[in-house]
Amino acid sequence: MxxxxxxxxxxxxxxxxxxxxxxxxxxxxxxxxxxxxxxxxxxxxxxxxxxxxxxxxxxxxxxxxxxxxxxxxxxxxxxxxxxxxxxxxxxxxxxxxxxxxxxxxxxxxxxxxxxxxxxxxxxxxxxxxxxxxxxxxxxxxxxxxxxxxxxxxxxxxxxxxxxxxxxxxxxxxxxxxxxxxxMVPASGSGVMFTANPLTGARDEMVIDAVWGLGEALVGGLVTPDHITADKETGKIKETAVGDKVIMTVPASTGTKIRAVEADHRRTAVLNAEQVVQLARMGADIESRLGSPQDIEWCVADNQFWIVQSRPITALPPEPQPWESPVPGAKWLKDLQAAEWASEPPSPLGAATTFAAMIAARQRKLPMQKAPWSALINGWLYIRADFKYGWLASRPAVWVLGAATGALNGHRRVRRVWPRELATLDSLEKSSPAELADEELKAHAGRLLQAVGSWWWEISWFTATAILGEQFIGKVKVPGLADPGRLFRANDSLLLDAERALRRAAQTGQVGDYLARFGHFVESADPMHLTLRESPDLLAQHLTIIDQAVTGPDARLEGARRERADAENLVRSMGGVRGFLARRLLTLGQSHAAHVDDAVFHFQRVLALLRATFLEVGRRLAQAGTVEGAEDVFFLKPDEIWGSRDPVVNLKILTTQRRLDRERRKRLVPPPFIPPLSDPTWTTDPLWKLMASVGPAALARGVQHRNGRRVLVGIPGSPGRARGTARLITGPGDFHHFQAGDVLIARTTTPVWTPLFNIAAGVVTEVGGPFSHAAIVAREFGIPLVSGAIDATRVIANGNTVVVDGSGGVVEL
Missing domain, CATH: 3.30.1490.20 (ATP-grasp fold, A domain)
Structure with missing residues (x-):
């Protein structure tokens, strides 16, 4: 041979x-x-x-x-x-x-x-x-x-x-x-996945098909037909015929692009019989090669040809049942404290910071039925069953408080925050390494109380600011298209951080910046590094800020001009509507002005708590109980404070929990449990009302509108922008992001803020108008679509997308 x-x-x-x-x-x-x-x-x-x-x-x-x-x-x-x-x-x-x-x-x-x-x-x-x-x-x-x-x-x-x-x-x-x-003289081509690459379902085939050769599909130049079929029978479960504007065809040498005939653009490439034939072939190939396959195929004269087959990589685990731990209860993935859970929380994080956050909110706003939260397959879910009587009274209370001037954020800051800040300053002066074990435990307890206190401040100030914006929108101020303009243009400690970061980038001196802002964190889970502990992340922040054209002061000045114009419209209104609009303006502005500062102080507490738990971990490692200090985050409070089962080997236990968390990170948690088609949602009076008033809040995900494939989320920040989709899974990916890109992320927290300086737009899977991403995007004046289910899986990295923040839609 x-x-x-x-x-x-x-x-x-x-x-x-x-x-x-x-x-x-x-x-x-x-x-x-x-x-x-x-x-x-x-x-x-x-x-x-x-x-x-x-x-x-x-x-x-x-x-x-x-x-x-x-x-x-x-x-x-x-x-x-x-x-x-x-x-x-x-x-x-x-x-x-x-x-x-x-x-x-x-x-x-x-x-x-x-x-x-x-x-x-x-x-x-x-x-x-x-x-x-x-x-x-x-x-x-x-x-x-x-x-x-x-x-x-x-x-x-x-x-x-x-x-x-x-x-x-x-x-x-x-x-x-x-x-x-x-070469095969192909009339049609495409790709076939013998397992669903989005959900991990092994009993489904996913097929994309275009006219002509496959180059246009692989290059992202055409919207294909998208078919989901049953693997065993080949029967079509779902199909979306794409508007196939162009096709790739052979030239005298090489290939060329030509237009598809008008009557073929929206005609399916494959009929039902061909889908069955192709699906059976795909199932046979998977069986022969021993794993789910990514197959490239083409068809000529009704004969299918296989031109490539490779294993599907990064396939999600097989779908697990996502069931309510409480019979008949409803759950939301991306609500309230869960917005600060970028991943399945660590065992210690779930039992400490997140538990403290959820309890603090429920004590002050007891709107949900107990239990308020649950870990379902390791992911944090918030209860979506509400106390209707309590909820029905809240809008009237807020409107009455606005009308009488009783609800005023500035007054609350002057009354409550000095005491909270004094407590926080005192906690910062304590050195965990110098505390005895019992003192360390008590110190952690005080920090968790502070976590709850500052989370409540974030929740209250954010919710009241947003309600002020929403209510003033209902008043319909003449000429005011975007009520949000009234509540932006607030100077804050987070803007101070941006100013300090710019100075550090210019001078190369980062010490002062880290001394004041090094406590910024990725999530509320104490297992994640602070900015001070992550020199790579700091380097990325410095690089990103160098690309930003507009600084915080110029941005603030422009927003203040817009706010002043909008305020004049409100002040020019007469009668009862004018009186109510002005009171709502005071309500919203007096709370919006302090949201970012509450977030700043909340992160101070989180950083202190992380340092405290690491000291506990250091002592456990020194005693030989665990391998390293970071293992502490894979223990529960009763296991770290000494009342643990002496028979249990914590080294083995932490290893098992690490592996379990890594496995659960690969799951695709649904936003609703049970699914929205379940009668527990459709018969709930509150959710029926929400569906009639704002169906977009529930009818989210991939849809087809006017022949285009779109991803529907929730309007987060108004505007419209086109750019290259850049999938960022965490701070380790920040270096991939370039000026003018569209940020695609599961969620964001304040440590992500520098990216907003250079982003054309933002799309997140998590959150709504209260989320960090929505608040920051509005401050930066860039469009945002939040709550866009499966955005990180549906939007291809590097493709061009259009973000319509006003409509809550991403054009794919």
């Missing part, structure tokens, strides 16, 4: 010899699946080319030790070396022979698809999809040889380099093969 070239389907086609793509396709050929004819240029050919041109040491040395940011320069140099390289005669001859065998009559009459097949791609856990290059409709010997060489060099594209740097793959261990196949 030729040492460089293998027939497609060869028993010697393994990952080591022909890369992941070539090995997978060969296995499909051997088991009888319809795969276009072709041949494989193996990894031995790649190594022969590298050796003949003396490239190995140079191409391996260039990316070694390079940070992700340096991948582009290293790639350019490596690809230049490949381009200048000479094809060894014996290697070129072997490729020509295989090409002529594939196309014996007239080689130029058959176009080839030439695709890279790296040894570190299309493997379980590392698909590396799209990292290397492919070429379609390659027609001459010379074009084939050039395409092969370019495929080899694409092992070193910036994207592929960055991917391997993140995955920790040694550049010396990878090589590249090439798959060459006869």
């Amino acid at each position: 030729d040492p460089f070239v293998y027939p497609l389907g060869s028993s010697e086609a393994t990952v080591a010899t022909v890369g992941g793509k070539g090995a997978n396709l060969s296995q499909l050929v051997r088991t009888g699946f319809p795969v276009p004819d072709g041949f494989l240029v193996g990894t031995a050919a790649y190594r022969a080319f590298v050796e003949a041109n003396d490239l190995q040491q140079r191409v391996v040395a260039l990316p070694r030790g390079v940070a992700i940011s340096g991948a582009e320069a290293a790639s350019a140099e490596i690809r230049r070396l490949f381009e200048q390289g000479r094809m060894p005669p014996e290697l070129g001859a072997a490729i020509r022979r295989a090409y002529k065998m594939l196309c014996p009559n007239d080689a130029t009459s058959t176009g080839l698809a030439v695709r890279s097949s790296a040894t570190a791609e299309d493997l379980p856990g590392a698909s590396f999809a799209g990292q290397q290059e492919s070429f379609l409709n390659v027609r001459t010997e010379q074009e084939v040889l050039q395409a092969v060489k370019t495929c080899w060099s694409s092992l070193w594209t910036p994207r592929a380099l960055a991917y391997r740097i993140r995955a920790g793959i040694d550049p010396a261990t990878v090589s590249n093969a090439v798959v060459l196949q006869a």
Whole structure:
């Protein structure tokens, strides 16, 4: 057998010899699946080319030790070396022979698809999809040889380099093969997932289909038909026909884009019978290859062909039942304290900070039935069964308080906050390391009381400010299109933080900034680092703030001008409506002015509590009870304060709980338990009222409107913006965010605020008008859609999206 070239389907086609793509396709050929004819240029050919041109040491040395940011320069140099390289005669001859065998009559009459097949791609856990290059409709010997060489060099594209740097793959261990196949004159193409990649459901197939070749789909140039089918029967469960404006077709060489005929744009590519046929083929492939597959297919003359299959990576765990722990009770995922839970809370966080927050709110606003919260599959849920009598009386109380002037945020700050701040200042002076065990326990108790106190201040001031805004909107002030303008333009400690960050970026002196603002945190769970503990996060903040064009003072000045104009409209109103509007203005403004400062002080307490628990963890580790101080966050209060079961090995217990939390992080928690279709929602008088007044609050998620696929959430901050979607899962991803991007996140907390300086718009899965993201977006004057279910899964990273913050819609 030729040492460089293998027939497609060869028993010697393994990952080591022909890369992941070539090995997978060969296995499909051997088991009888319809795969276009072709041949494989193996990894031995790649190594022969590298050796003949003396490239190995140079191409391996260039990316070694390079940070992700340096991948582009290293790639350019490596690809230049490949381009200048000479094809060894014996290697070129072997490729020509295989090409002529594939196309014996007239080689130029058959176009080839030439695709890279790296040894570190299309493997379980590392698909590396799209990292290397492919070429379609390659027609001459010379074009084939050039395409092969370019495929080899694409092992070193910036994207592929960055991917391997993140995955920790040694550049010396990878090589590249090439798959060459006869082009299929496809009338339609697409991808098929043999498990639902969004929900993890293993009993569903998800199929996307477009007219022509698959390039337009892979490149995100066209909206495909989107089909969900039952895996066992192939029966269509859900379908959305896309408006397929363009298609990719073969040209004389290569491909071209052309318009789809008007009567085909909204015509389904596949009929029900074809979906059944394709689904059965996908299920068979999954069975043969042993795992759920991401399959590329095409169809010509009603014959399906498989052009690629690889394992689905990052597939969510199989769906778990999300059931109420209280029969008949209803639960919301993204309400109140749960907005500060960016992940499943740690065992200690759930039992301390979140428990304190929930209890403090319920003591002052006893609107919900008990139990007020629950951990369901490890995720924090808030009770959605309300006391109707209590709720019905609240609007009247607020309006009466506004009309009489009894509710005034400025007066509350002067009356309550001095005592709370004195307590907080005193707690900051205590050094946990100097306290005895019982004193440390008492200190933690006082901090948890402070957590509850400051969470109540956030809740009260935010809710009252928002209600003031909503009520004044009902008064319908002539000429006032956006009542929110009345309640923005508030100076605060968080704006002071932005000013200090800008000074630190300019001078390079960060000590003063961290001394005052280093307590900022990612979430209310004490297991997360503070800004002071995270130099990488601080470096990212400094980089981001350098990109921001408009500073806080200029932004504040502009917002104050808008507010003054809006206030004039309110003051010009006469009669009872004018009187009520002015009182509501005072109510809302006097509370809105202090929300950010309450958040600032709340974070001070969270940072102190984290330091206290770490001291407890340090003592437990010193005693040999746990491995390290951070393990304390995987214990419960009774386990850390000494009343634990002596038989239980806490080292094993914390390891098990860490693994369990990591598993639960991969779950997809539903926003409502039970689902909204359940009668417990549809018969509830309050939720029936909400559905009639504002259906968007309940009817969220992916929908199709006027032939377009959109994601419906809740209006958070008005405006409309277009930009590149950038999925940010946490502070570790901040360096990916660029000016003008649209921030896509599950939720945000104050440590995310610098990103709002440069974002075109924001989309979050969590929250509503009370959330941190909504408040900050309104201050920055950028559109936000919050409560957008599955945004981090539905919106493809890097795609262009339009954020309509006024309508609560994201155009995909």
